[in-house]
Amino acid sequence: MTELLHMKDNYLQQFDCRVDAVGNDYVVLNRTAFYPEGGGQTSDKGTLTDGSRTVKVIEVKKVQGQIQHRIDGTPFEKGVELHGELDWARRYENMRFHTCQHVLSRYLQINYNVETKGNNIKPGESRADYTPLESFDDEMKRTVEAGVNEILDQNLSVEIRFMPREEAISFLTERNYQTRYLEMVPKSVKEFRVLIIGDYDVASCAGTHVKNTSEIGHIQIGKSKNVGAGVRRIYFRLIH
Numbered sequence: 001m002t003e004l005l006h007m008k009d010n011y012l013q014q015f016d017c018r019v020d021a022v023g024n025d026y027v028v029l030n031r032t033a034f035y036p037e038g039g040g041q042t043s044d045k046g047t048l049t050d051g052s053r054t055v056k057v058i059e060v061k062k063v064q065g066q067i068q069h070r071i072d073g074t075p076f077e078k079g080v081e082l083h084g085e086l087d088w089a090r091r092y093e094n095m096r097f098h099t100c101q102h103v104l105s106r107y108l109q110i111n112y113n114v115e116t117k118g119n120n121i122k123p124g125e126s127r128a129d130y131t132p133l134e135s136f137d138d139e140m141k142r143t144v145e146a147g148v149n150e151i152l153d154q155n156l157s158v159e160i161r162f163m164p165r166e167e168a169i170s171f172l173t174e175r176n177y178q179t180r181y182l183e184m185v186p187k188s189v190k191e192f193r194v195l196i197i198g199d200y201d202v203a204s205c206a207g208t209h210v211k212n213t214s215e216i217g218h219i220q221i222g223k224s225k226n227v228g229a230g231v232r233r234i235y236f237r238l239i240h
Ligand SMILES: [Zn+2]
Pocket: 098, 099, 102, 195, 205, 206, 207, 208, 209
C-alpha cells in the first residue's frame, strides 16, 4: 500500500520514496505526494529522479487499489530510492479550482436548492454538474458570480480533519449538512477526511485544497449547457 502524503499535507511539493513495484510504463511507490486522478480532480504531473536520471510523471492513476505513476521512460527497478517533485503550478491551480468548486456548490445549494452531480477539476477551466437546474441565464450567472466572490473574499480558513465514520456523520448532521453522500461510501471505509471551509461548508473529500479562500482569487463563470435529465454543466475559470 502506498502512503498518500497529500492526504495530510496538500502543500508538500517534494518527497523521498522507494520503488515498490514496476509495470511496463509505470512505477508503484511506497509513499507519494502525487494526487492520483479521482473524485473529479485530474492527476498531478511532475518528475521522479534517482539522482542520475530524471523522468517525467505523465499521469497518476489508481488501478485496482494500486497507485500507478505512469512515466516517460524506462521504469526504475524495484527497491530503488527516488526523489519526487510535483509540477507545482499545475497542482496549486487544481487546489484553487477544487476549493472554489466547493464554495460554488454550497452557494447553489443554499440559494437555489440544487445538488452537485459531478465535477471535473483541471487547470485552465473546470466544470461541475448541477441538478435540478434547467435554466441559468446571464442575470443568474452574474448573481452567482458575485455571491461566490463575496464568500471567497471573506478569507475563510480551509481545514482538513480526519474523523471516524460515525463522528463525521454526526458532525455534518449537527451543522445541517447533507450526509447522503457520506452514507453512500462503502462501510469498509472507517475514516473520513472532512473538509471545513470556515462556517460556510463542510464536506467529505479526498481532493487537494488551499488553506484559505483568499488564495483562490475570484470565480468567472463561463458557458453552461444542459447535459440531460435536468442536469446543467457550468464551466468556470479563476482570476486573480
Ligand atoms: Zn474537495
